[in-house]
Amino acid sequence: MRAAFPATTNLISYRTVLRISAIATFALLAACSGGKKEKKDADKGAAHHSALVEVAVAGEIRAPGLITGSGSIGAWQEAPIGAEVGGLTATAVLVDEGQYVKQGQPLLKMNDAGLRAQYSQAEAGVSSAKAQAVEAQRAYQRYKELFDKGYASQAALDQKEAAHKTALAQVATAEASRTEVGTRLNQTVVRAPVSGLITSRTAVAGQIVSPGVELFRIVRDNRIELNMEVVETELNLIKPGMSATVTNDMGDTVSGTVRVVTPAINAETRLGYARIAIPATAGFKPGQFGRGSINVGDRNVVSIPQKAVVYKDNRSGVFVIDTKNKAVFRAVTLGPVTGDTVVLRDGVTPGEKVVTTGAGFLNDGDTVTVGKAPAVKPAGSEAK
Known part of the structure; x- marks a missing residue:
């Protein structure tokens, strides 16, 4: 009888363990089922969640058009001024930056001693050529008179006529040389090509001036x-x-x-x-x-409350509500601000709804719920 007691005790313990295991398994399955249901309900609730915002209707007003x-x-016109002749020393700089000059006014003088000597030489050449031309003309006239009386041949007369024409050509050549030297002499003085303000000066007295190099700059x-x-x-x-x-x-x-x-x-x-x-x-x-502002006259412009404007990635914009209650971000160009209203140059058309309250917390494409707000009156309608 004593030997059978332990076996009965072991049997009871085994059954107890089985019952406890079954209860634990059932509880675990119930917990998992409940967790999935709660998660499904939570996901369903999240799917129907949307941001509560207030909106205003973009209005159209008649206002001065300011661009x-x-x-x-x-x-307006700025021109560099340089010398037309080179290789000469600047002896005097006559103007400075900030000075107003008139057309033709001297700005800089260069050493002209060499050119003056050349001009004197050219003058002497002209005088000599003119004297020779006068003598050649007289000789031609004498031979012509002799030819008319029959005392001179045609060949001799032709020679005197050719000599006279050559002398006249030499006068023209001498005068051209004098003009060329005189022009270079005049160019030793740099003058203002137009009236205007000197805005830059690089010329320095004593420098060797090169042709075409900027010495001054003038605002016409x-x-x-x-x-x-x-x-x-x-x-x-x-x-x-x-x-x-x-x-x-x-x-x-x-x-x-x-x-x-x-x-x-x-x-x-x-x-x-x-x-x-x-x-x-x-x-x-x-x-x-x-900064400039140009008045282009009165015109129809779109206006919205200033608080509807938000900034995303350094761009000004607004959130527009579409037909599916989605908030769509649109970049806009801002115009003048009057009180609490701002004019838009582009991005929104009259009648579209823009988010006012809550716009700063939205992302592009968010679903929203429009709350009861007095702001759905067209913006700027008071100005009409």
């Missing part, structure tokens, strides 16, 4: 202008004669006029130029950076 841009201030008539870069979509709106304003980095502003609009567009930058003429007396300098 703005920037560029460098430069000369002291006229300067802003070479304003303009996007190709707006260039055709600008016409010569339109009024404009130009501002430099120091905040100085001056009124100007569009002189010309370039007919070509840069193929890489898609920009053209409007050249705005400004008074030289305004204190602006060639080479300065400037």
Whole structure:
């Protein structure tokens, strides 16, 4: 009887272990099933989640059309000035940078002693040739009178006539030589080809002047202008004669006029130029950076609330809501700002919905839910 007791005890323990294992297995299966269901429900909920935003409708208003841009201030026409003769020493520099000169005014003098001597020699040559021509003419006249009376042959008369013509040719040659030397003598004085402002001087007294080397630089008539870069979509709106304003980095502003609009567009930058003429007396300098604003007249423009504008990758843009409630990012070109409203030059058409509140937290293509917002009134409609 004692030997059977341990066997019964072992049997009970074995059955207990089986029951515990079955319970654990069931619990594990139930946990896995519940986890998958919870994950499925969570994924389903996430799929229906969208950002809550407020929107405004892009409006269209009638406003003064201002086209703005920037560029460098430069000369209307700037010309380098050099000497036409070379190998001579500069004896006097008569003007300096920043000085206004008139056309024909002397700027630099060179040593002309050698050329003056040559000119005197050429003058003497002209006088000698003229004297010989007079003597040859008299000889021809005498022989002609003799020929008319029958005392001279035709051959002798022809010789005297040829000698007279040769003497006249020698006079012309001597005069041409004198003119050539006189021209070089006059060129020893460098003169202003046009009236204008001297913006650069490299000439130094005592230097050996070489022909064609720049000695001065002059701004013709002291006229300067802003070479304003303009996007190709707006260039055709600008016409010569339109009024404009130009501002430099120091905040100085001056009124100007569009002189010309370039007919070509840069193929890489898609920009053209409007050249705005400004008074030289305004204190602006060639080479300065400037900003321009051209009034092209009243026109219809698109306006949106300023808070709808966001910046992505250094680009200004807005999120437009499409028909599937997707937020689509569009790059825009900003125009003038009036109060809380900003004018757009491109990127959005009137009637499209743009995100105002919540735009800074969106990514391109996000699904959104439009909340109840009073902002769905067309932007800028108060101005109509």
